[in-house]
Amino acid sequence: MSAPSKLKAAIFVVMVFTLMSVRQACAASGAYSEEAETLFRAGNEYYEQGDYARAREEYRKILEAGYESANIYYNLGNAYFKAGDAARAVVSYERSKRLNPGDADLASNYKFVRANIETPLLSPRGIWNWRILKQYHEKFTVDVLFLMSSGVYAAAIVFLLAGVYSRRLTRRFVIIAVLLLVFAFSNLFIAFHAAGEIGTKAVVMMPETESYYGPFDSATVFFKLAKGIEVTVLKRNDDWCKIRRADGERGWVKAANLEII
Amino acid sequence: MMKKTIGITALLLFVLVSISAAQAERLEAALEKNHIMVGNPVYLNVIFHGAQNVARPDMPEIEGLRTKYVGPATQVFVNNGRVSQSITHSYLVIPSIDGEFKIGPFFVEYRGTTYSAAAVILSVEGGSSGVIAGIGQSSGTSQPSVQGYPSAKSQNTEAIKPYTGDRVFLVASVPRREVYINEIVPLTVKLYVNNLGLKEIEYPSFPFEGFSVGKWSEPDKRQERYDGEDYNVLVFRRDLFGIKEGTYTIGPAGVGCKVVVPKTSGRRRSSMFGRSIFSDDFFSGIFEQYETYPVKLESGSIEITVLPFPKKDKPEDFQGAVGDYNMEVAVEPRDVKVGDPITVRTVITGTGNMDTVTAPKVGATDDLKTYEPQVTKKENRKIYEQILIPKTKDVKEIPALSFSFFDPSTGKYKTVTDGPVDVKVNERPESENIVKVVSMGGKEKMFYPREKLGRDIIHIKENVGSLRPLGRYLYREPVFLAAQGVPLMLFFILFGIHRRKEKMRTDKKYARSLLAPGKARGGIKKARNYLAGGDIARFYDSIFKTFQEYLGNKFNLSIGSVTVFAVLDKLRPVNRKEDMLKMIREAFGECEMARYASSRMGASEARGTLEKVRKVIDYLEKVKL
Numbered sequence: 001m002s003a004p005s006k007l008k009a010a011i012f013v014v015m016v017f018t019l020m021s022v023r024q025a026c027a028a029s030g031a032y033s034e035e036a037e038t039l040f041r042a043g044n045e046y047y048e049q050g051d052y053a054r055a056r057e058e059y060r061k062i063l064e065a066g067y068e069s070a071n072i073y074y075n076l077g078n079a080y081f082k083a084g085d086a087a088r089a090v091v092s093y094e095r096s097k098r099l100n101p102g103d104a105d106l107a108s109n110y111k112f113v114r115a116n117i118e119t120p121l122l123s124p125r126g127i128w129n130w131r132i133l134k135q136y137h138e139k140f141t142v143d144v145l146f147l148m149s150s151g152v153y154a155a156a157i158v159f160l161l162a163g164v165y166s167r168r169l170t171r172r173f174v175i176i177a178v179l180l181l182v183f184a185f186s187n188l189f190i191a192f193h194a195a196g197e198i199g200t201k202a203v204v205m206m207p208e209t210e211s212y213y214g215p216f217d218s219a220t221v222f223f224k225l226a227k228g229i230e231v232t233v234l235k236r237n238d239d240w241c242k243i244r245r246a247d248g249e250r251g252w253v254k255a256a257n258l259e260i261i
Numbered sequence: 262m263m264k265k266t267i268g269i270t271a272l273l274l275f276v277l278v279s280i281s282a283a284q285a286e287r288l289e290a291a292l293e294k295n296h297i298m299v300g301n302p303v304y305l306n307v308i309f310h311g312a313q314n315v316a317r318p319d320m321p322e323i324e325g326l327r328t329k330y331v332g333p334a335t336q337v338f339v340n341n342g343r344v345s346q347s348i349t350h351s352y353l354v355i356p357s358i359d360g361e362f363k364i365g366p367f368f369v370e371y372r373g374t375t376y377s378a379a380a381v382i383l384s385v386e387g388g389s390s391g392v393i394a395g396i397g398q399s400s401g402t403s404q405p406s407v408q409g410y411p412s413a414k415s416q417n418t419e420a421i422k423p424y425t426g427d428r429v430f431l432v433a434s435v436p437r438r439e440v441y442i443n444e445i446v447p448l449t450v451k452l453y454v455n456n457l458g459l460k461e462i463e464y465p466s467f468p469f470e471g472f473s474v475g476k477w478s479e480p481d482k483r484q485e486r487y488d489g490e491d492y493n494v495l496v497f498r499r500d501l502f503g504i505k506e507g508t509y510t511i512g513p514a515g516v517g518c519k520v521v522v523p524k525t526s527g528r529r530r531s532s533m534f535g536r537s538i539f540s541d542d543f544f545s546g547i548f549e550q551y552e553t554y555p556v557k558l559e560s561g562s563i564e565i566t567v568l569p570f571p572k573k574d575k576p577e578d579f580q581g582a583v584g585d586y587n588m589e590v591a592v593e594p595r596d597v598k599v600g601d602p603i604t605v606r607t608v609i610t611g612t613g614n615m616d617t618v619t620a621p622k623v624g625a626t627d628d629l630k631t632y633e634p635q636v637t638k639k640e641n642r643k644i645y646e647q648i649l650i651p652k653t654k655d656v657k658e659i660p661a662l663s664f665s666f667f668d669p670s671t672g673k674y675k676t677v678t679d680g681p682v683d684v685k686v687n688e689r690p691e692s693e694n695i696v697k698v699v700s701m702g703g704k705e706k707m708f709y710p711r712e713k714l715g716r717d718i719i720h721i722k723e724n725v726g727s728l729r730p731l732g733r734y735l736y737r738e739p740v741f742l743a744a745q746g747v748p749l750m751l752f753f754i755l756f757g758i759h760r761r762k763e764k765m766r767t768d769k770k771y772a773r774s775l776l777a778p779g780k781a782r783g784g785i786k787k788a789r790n791y792l793a794g795g796d797i798a799r800f801y802d803s804i805f806k807t808f809q810e811y812l813g814n815k816f817n818l819s820i821g822s823v824t825v826f827a828v829l830d831k832l833r834p835v836n837r838k839e840d841m842l843k844m845i846r847e848a849f850g851e852c853e854m855a856r857y858a859s860s861r862m863g864a865s866e867a868r869g870t871l872e873k874v875r876k877v878i879d880y881l882e883k884v885k886l
Contacts, residue, residue, distance in 0.1 A: 105719040
């Protein structure tokens with residue numbers, strides 16, 4: 001087997017493995033699709049009739065069956081908002097955004113609903129709030145971020161092999177491979193951050209939710225949280241959650257007052 | 262034509278005759294000024310009337326005076342048809358001591374005749390008014406001081422009195438000792454100089470804790486009488502204002518400069534004549550006769566109390582402006598259409614700390630969009646221009662603007678108000694909402710007004726979209742995680758293959774050793790076929806070649822040099838198994854015998870040889886050579 005054919009074979013194997021893993025992760029049960037579609041349409045009908053509570057029930061049935069999609073959360077968010085629950089609408093939109101961050105309709109609704117919630121202006125802190133970094137990691141789903149890292153890493157390996165087999169362009173191929181590896185690992189770092197946010201972001205469900213210095217009722221109130229404001233859950237302790245506000249302030253909040261995104 | 266030529270010739274002759282008639286030759290000498298101070302230069306002009314080709318007169322050498330020939334200047338005058346000409350030889354004279362000097366008389370020769378000019382008298386007074394910076398102002402300050410000036414004893418000054426401590430000093434002053442926050446206090450620093458030359462005078466340094474200060478203004482010079490003495494005074498001014506209440510000590514002011522004094526010895530007495538004008542720098546010559554000493558002058562300090570603003574009657578819109586001001590508000594244009602800009606021009610004039618004046622501005626309303634005012638600052642005047650955009654035709658007036666300030670002279674707050682100003686806002690016709698813009702290239706582009714859109718959430722999605730198991734993410738999938746190892750694994754495998762291949766290509770010994778068993782297997786198979794066919798001769802031929810080639814490859818020997826001795830030599834150091842060595846010897850011996858007497862070797866011997874060869878090869882593949 002000649003060197004180029006070995007390289008081609010390597011590329012082929014890498015691609016097959018990647019595609020297989022993607023398919024494995026993303027594929028939904030085909031058998032349930034029809035039922036989900038039926039429930040979804042039923043929910044839509046209730047929505048259009050103005051029966052938002054029943055619409056939500058139908059959408060929830062799909063989720064309870066163990067499946068999700070960006071559109072289910074989107075419609076659920078709409079139903080919550082129409083029923084006057086802007087905070088739960090935010091939660092649903094956030095979940096939808098996690099699955100399909102590029103949806104323009106979702107972005108518009110999210111912005112509109114957010115504008116209807118009176119939350120104090122907090123100055124966000126931390127490197128993940130740097131504009132470019134924030135825009136980048138919110139532009140892709142967690143899966144896409146991991147796939148990008150995986151693909152670029154595989155490409156780097158191919159270039160590294162090309163560098164090994166090439167007698168003339170070794171240096172050039174190795175430089176490209178190193179650059180690709182740097183990108184792949186930076187992206188992986190961002191992907192892990194995005195993955196870490198799953199299950200740790202929450203929305204405050206009750207107006208004027210008090211945040212305490214400790215996880216008990218007699219503790220001093222540190223600050224109050226407006227309904228609909230997003231927080232990061234740092235720790236759970238029975239019925240209490242240690243949270244961090246966007247501006248970095250931390251406190252303990254009753255878990256019942258939060259909805260994990 | 263002939264007549265014209267004759268006329269011009271006659272005129273020229275007349276001129277020449279006139280010139281010669283005007284030759285009333287004489288020599289004059291005159292000083293530019295007869296009375297000067299020590300160190301000040303003065304021009305001495307020696308003029309010869311009636312000719313221009315007269316050499317300069319000799320300049321007598323006079324002690325206490327330094328002269329330099331500047332150059333000649335010629336002139337021709339025509340007056341009422343009379344023509345006269347002259348040459349002026351100019352000298353620059355610098356006295357280094359005071360006294361009365363007689364310069365001259367002067368003599369020149371022209372066409373064999375000696376002409377003379379009377380001597381001139383130069384009266385020189387002591388002291389210098391050259392580079393002196395004079396300053397003056399009053400106020401109670403502490404004793405001024407001079408640092409770094411050499412002692413009087415070290416100075417041997419003929420014309421300048423020795424320094425006594427009061428010939429140069431610094432005075433800093435302010436007009437008031439109690440001021441309000443932000444109130445301007447003019448600070449004056451005066452440098453007094455009496456009969457002393459100063460140069461390289463620096464701007465004063467001035468510590469000003471608790472105060473904000475402006476820039477030093479250009480210093481001005483004057484003469485002042487101080488303590489019964491006349492002084493040249495250099496006045497520096499700058500404004501300062503207190504930024505926090507309290508009592509502060511500001512100063513002392515410090516000024517660095519150099520004092521110029523005549524050299525005590527080695528004064529140049531040689532004449533300047535005979536030296537090239539180009540090789541002599543006149544001014545450097547001057548300073549070669551003087552010495553300079555750096556000094557640091559210091560004034561006294563000043564104690565100032567900064568008072569807070571009174572709390573009583575303090576207007577709500579008071580922003581800290583201090584002074585006495587007037588305000589005028591102008592609105593232009595006053596008849597506009599919706600969306601057209603209206604400029605509110607507010608001019609605040611007066612005296613005081615203009616830096617503390619802030620813009621009175623019109624606040625935004627539902628009907629009025631406002632922009633931040635742009636400010637233009639001039640001396641004692643601040644102009645604010647604020648752009649307002651009426652959003653509806655309901656805007657009827659621009660509200661009144663007011664400006665409050667504290668007047669330190671009365672100790673009270675004042676508020677000046679102007680307005681409101683009526684304006685008329687008309688509805689904009691629909692057609693005007695489209696704006697046509699023509700670019701430099703002549704291209705037209707239409708800008709349509711942004712339509713006011715309703716706001717609500719976008720309708721629900723019609724299909725369920727891409728379904729996926731709840732909470733299932735790629736990074737949690739074992740297959741995906743395992744797949745990440747595949748590229749790396751492939752890399753190491755291909756890398757290993759590549760390295761082996763490279764070694765085979767570059768390491769002949771390694772390659773021969775690696776390929777030996779494969780080739781031997783092929784040879785044995787072939788020999789076995791010959792044996793099966795009963796062809797003993799060919800069998801031995803084949804098995805010997807295979808054995809020889811194998812051993813050659815294994816021990817990196819050329820085929821021709823593979824003998825039983827060579828092989829045993831190679832093998833002995835690494836292996837002492839005698840039966841194996843014996844087997845090699847026998848296999849070689851049987852092959853040799855078969856080659857020369859093949860009829861003596863039967864099938865059973867051949868099988869024995871084959872077995873020996875096979876065993877030897879198997880053995881050699883197992884042992885590490």
